[in-house]
Amino acid sequence: MSQREGRFDFVVVSNRLPVDRVVEADGSTTWQRSPGGLVTALEPVMRAADGAWVGWPGKPDVEVEPFEADDMHLVPVSLTSGEVERYYEGFSNDTLWPLYHDVISPPAFHREWWETYKEVNERFARASAEVAAPNATVWVQDYQLQLVPALLRSLRPDLTIGFFNHIPFPPYGIYSQLPWRRAIAEGLLGADVIGFQRSSDAANFFSAVRRLFGYGTRSPEIRVPDGAGGHRSVIAKAFPISIDVESFEEVARRPEVIERARRIRQDLGDPATIMLGVDRLDYTKGIGHRLKAFGELLRDKSVSTGDVTLVQVASPSRERVEAYMQLRDEIELTVGRINGDFSTISHPAIAYLHHGYPREEMVALYLAADVMLVTALRDGMNLVAKEYVACRHDEDGVLILSEFAGAADELRNALLVNPHDIEGIKEAMLQAIEMPKRERSTRMRALRRRVRENDVARWSQTFLDTLRHVGHR
Incomplete structure (x- = not known):
């Protein structure tokens, strides 16, 4: 694959440019x-193909010409402040996101948002x-660009088109609430291959296509x-993404990262157990349920502040x-209440951090944590x-790990929980704290084998191999 006269044999399309x-x-x-x-997944493919990446540069009301960065050809799509408000913050994140995540938060349906979503997709x-x-x-990426x-395909029927949905696809009983359900499904069916995180997401899409x-x-x-x-044949199946x-x-x-992990434990008062949650502040992530479970363990004296600290x-x-x-x-408010009730001067009950961190600091936190809490109410993968x-x-x-996260299909040696079941989360927390070293190692070895076998390179290769096969039929 190669570039020909300013045009490219491989093009990635996503809401945001990778810079x-x-x-x-x-x-x-x-x-x-x-x-x-x-x-990370697409960079090797882009380099090999000398491809182009189409996306919004991240700032509204800014016109940017195509440019080169990180050995990639980048094609900016400009958006006005109003379009960002209606297409991205509105339809994508206040209509589609809650709807596709099982209506954990009620979606808003506004016609002007839909009209802007159509215009931006065009x-x-x-x-x-x-x-x-x-x-x-x-290769088109994610729910912001489903049309x-x-x-x-209508503009360029010669193209081979793939689409990957990074978030869940809901059951038809939920999807049918969307006033523009037919238009969205028709948009997706323009692809040759439609990828989902889980087999259940693909099954939900099949159900919607049959019903509609x-x-x-x-x-x-x-x-x-x-x-x-x-x-024409459209392939729709699961391609679970990885890292x-x-x-x-x-x-x-x-x-230096291992040493930083040691200092993190020291700074937290060297508790026997550090539990860690790492999430975007999003209502799908189950942060409140996790805090409630931990607060009840402290209240019931099942754990004590000096022995167990939660870092969120x-x-x-x-x-x-x-x-x-x-x-x-x-x-x-919940964090403040729990800390007010259970923290001591030398030992916080919860260390709450409302900001992002560079990768090195996140890795140090992962190494410092004895227990990782992923209790999403609904997640495409996590x-x-x-x-x-x-x-x-x-x-x-x-x-x-929440059984409602896509990762649960692969990471079966985790302690799987229903995140709505507070008692179940509490039991899993206690089981994790008390788990013998031998069992921890056995489970982690199995988890690491699975993650290594299905890394991000395999994800992109498997999807693109399927797409090439369809394109050559």
Whole structure:
């Protein structure tokens, strides 16, 4: 694959470009690579293919010409402040996100948000069509761009088009609430291959297609009318995403990171057990349920503050969306109440940190933590669970994992919990605290084997191999 006359044989399309714009002290601007698994997964493919990446540069009302960064050709799609408010904060994150996450928070349905979502998706489709070479492969990412596959197919029927949905796809009883359910499903069916995190997500999509259109389905294939009296085959199946295991393990083996993990324990008063939660501050993550369970263990004297400390990292998220503002207030009130009741001068009950950290500090936290708490109410995958496992080269530590996170399909040697069951979470916490070293090591070895076998390179390779096979039929 190669670049031909300013057009590219491989194009990735996502809401955001894989770089962040940085304004220097002298007023000049540079671009810095964004952290994240998607960039890590696709960077080798992009380099091999000399591909292009289409996305929003992250700042509204800024026009940016295509540019090169990190050996990638980047094609910015500009958005106004109003479009960011309606397309991204509105329809993507206040309509689709809560709906696709089992209506944990009620979704808002506004027609003006939908109209802007359509307009922005059309802009992304046009930008992708312009940079794609004849017969190119285009891989569209995530729920913000669900209309792009069909729009792109109408503009460029020569393309091979993939789509990957990084979040859950809901059961039809929930999905059917969306007033624009047919248009979204039609948008997705423009792809040749549609990837989901879990087999259950793919099954939910099959159900929606049958209910809405009556198309013939035989997993993993959907027969979609081609408009000329025939059919085209769309493949829809699970491709569980993962992480760059080697890079996390390399950081975790650095002497300075190991020493930082030791200092973290010391700074927390050297408790016997450190429990850790690492999440975006999002209502899908089950942070409140986790805090409630821990507070009850302290109240019941099942654990004591000097012996057990909970560290909760809650990185800021969508701070202009009302539901997220309310969530932050609720979480911080709960943390304050528990700390007021149970902390001592030398030992905090909960160390609550409302900001993000660089990778080295996160890895040190993973190494310092005896118990990792991933109690999401609903999650497409949850890569934090896999990051914790990848970092534990000492083959120690216990992972408590929600059965409603996609990672639960693979990480069966974790302690699986129903995050709505507070008593169940409490029992899992106590089991993790009391677990013998031999059992911890046995479980962690099995978890590490699984994460190594299914790393991020295998995810991208498996998806793209499927896409190439479909494209060559």
